[in-house]
Amino acid sequence: MATTHEIKVQRREDEGKGASRRLRRTGNVPAIVYGGELDPVNIQLVHEDVLLASKNEWFYSSILDLSLDGDVQKVLLRDMQRHPYRQQIMHLDFQRVSANQALRTSVPLHFLNEDTSPAGKASDVVITHEMNEVAISCLPGNLPEYIEVDLGELKLGDAVHLSDLKLPEGVEIPELKLGKEHDVAVVIARHGRIEAEGEGEGDAAGAVPAAKVDEEGKGE
Numbered sequence: 001m002a003t004t005h006e007i008k009v010q011r012r013e014d015e016g017k018g019a020s021r022r023l024r025r026t027g028n029v030p031a032i033v034y035g036g037e038l039d040p041v042n043i044q045l046v047h048e049d050v051l052l053a054s055k056n057e058w059f060y061s062s063i064l065d066l067s068l069d070g071d072v073q074k075v076l077l078r079d080m081q082r083h084p085y086r087q088q089i090m091h092l093d094f095q096r097v098s099a100n101q102a103l104r105t106s107v108p109l110h111f112l113n114e115d116t117s118p119a120g121k122a123s124d125v126v127i128t129h130e131m132n133e134v135a136i137s138c139l140p141g142n143l144p145e146y147i148e149v150d151l152g153e154l155k156l157g158d159a160v161h162l163s164d165l166k167l168p169e170g171v172e173i174p175e176l177k178l179g180k181e182h183d184v185a186v187v188i189a190r191h192g193r194i195e196a197e198g199e200g201e202g203d204a205a206g207a208v209p210a211a212k213v214d215e216e217g218k219g220e
Contacts, residue, residue, distance in 0.1 A: 005058055006065040006072075008049070009033075012042040020091070029089050033066060033075055036096035043068065050089050054080070061107045061133075062145050066094060074140060076105055097140045104174065106133045107144055109186065113152035119189035125156050126192040130185050134162065134173060142170035151187060160187040 012023070012030060020030045029047050034040035043066070053059045059077060066073045079093035097103055109132055119125045134147060147165060154160070162173055163183045175182045 008067050009043040009045050012044040031092035033094040058145050104137045106135045108133045108146045110146045110148050112150045117151050117154040119154040124192045126190050128188050136171050137174050138171040144168050154189050156189050158189050159185045
């Protein structure tokens, strides 16, 4: 079952870049909420509250309860604009969700038991995470904050694909409906050693040291 989090907001009457700059100087963040059968509404949030919430994974992948003077609307965060070098959030976009309408969003992947797996214990195996999040489709009430990927049995040469993920009830991955070629790898366990081309028998004059950089830039 999805977990919800309440975010307090206020209605914003002034619009435009000048109004947004003034708003930021007072320690607030301009934002908009849209979607559903209601008109878009300009809102503002306390920057300190938003900055604190943004440090949590749930802020990006969970249903949020936007509370405007007691009027609560369920939304998803769809866009966040940050200042290029300051620790400042510049603008937020929220989309309303309907309990009876499927939504599409991305949720994080949590990898479990990697260190205790056969691949994780082997010194010559590298485990690569090809994806850290996955796009899913579900009703808002079924939205998970994350999806667990158990790597406890992962061995050298193994790969975990999208179709291997254990999804909560009511959740699906739209990408898998597009064909087998879209069943991409999520995790791969490979040899950590890179064997040099041409290694093996050959005359000494033509031998290339394994650590030497070749013409394509491979090596040390």
